[in-house]
Amino acid sequence: MNKKYNTLLRLEAALDRILCGEPQRIAQSRKLSVRAVEVESGLGNGSAYYYTEIIEKITKLKQESNSPFAVDSPKHQQAKWKQKAIEAERLKNKFRDENITLKNINSQIAADQYKQMSSLKEALLRILALEKKIEELDIELVETKRKKITLLK
Structure with missing residues (x-):
């Protein structure tokens, strides 16, 4: 397991927490974005852009739903x-x-x-x-x- 793989796992775990509505570092009402995933994973600004599969996954999820994921019912x-x-x-x-x-x-x-x-x-x-x-x-x-x-x- 190298550093790149660990970072990818952190980003995916952060994305899963946001999608489940249980973020640890950001507000639940925050919209799904690359920056929100970066903050939730504890990484620096722009670090997620090195992982195109995460970026594609985030944009795909944003396009599927126009409403923010973390908005409470x-x-x-x-x-x-x-x-x-x-x-x-x-x-x-x-x-x-x-x-x-x-x-x-x-x-x-x-x-x-x-x-x-x-x-x-x-x-x-x-x-x-x-x-x-x-x-x-x-x-x-x-x-x-x-x-x-x-x-x-």
Whole structure:
């Protein structure tokens, strides 16, 4: 088996995959052409033209059918679009549920934060009241100590 024979086998295998509607490297909707077979087989541009039997086979298949080989049937396209619509609906519902969950978490966090802020304000007011009380008691203590001072004669 030489290199030319291996390349011919690759081109024929690529052509068969395209005709069966199961290409690996090109889109199924791509029309049958020499370039499509080259890309599907993984060969470079123009490499199929060295193999006249492949070129003849491709042109013969193209002439037999004016429509592209890889075009999906309408029923297959309907099923594909229906599948895409179902997938889109599933994703939409998933993200809607996730959005609702995140909104609930966000509202819970906001409620907790409000509760903490109100507790902090209450604690701050209590601290201010206690500081004021300490100041009043210090003043009272100073006054009582001053009254207890006796003069030495």
